[in-house]
């Protein structure tokens with residue numbers, strides 16, 4: 001193998017190691033987030049509160065778009081990602097509320 005090919009292979013390996021480490025952080029972070037939203041779901045079910053809170057979501061999206069810009073992440077992607085997670089949380093809340 002030429003030096004250039006070896007170097008490229010080493011760099012690819014390093015990037016993939018970083019990607020695997022960051023994917024693990026994402027999964028553990030999401031796990032932590034879902035623990036909190038599960039607790040919120042129980043509170044909402046106990047106190048007859050609506051599963052979704054559009055005003056809160058609006059504030060969260062605005063904050064995340066700002067963070068994304070600072071982190072050099074596409075703000076549209078950040079928004080879609082948060083909306084995807086929140087939609088899942090709302091489904092969990094609804095499931096809680098439908099249980100007697």
Ligand SMILES: O=C(O)C(=O)C[C@]1(C(=O)O)C=C[C@@H](O)C=C1
Nearest residue numbers: 037040052053054056057086089
């Ligand atoms: O903060 C709440 O009230 C939640 O239920 C949590 C959460 C979220 O996942 O961040 C989910 C649904 C709401 O519409 C707003 C936010």
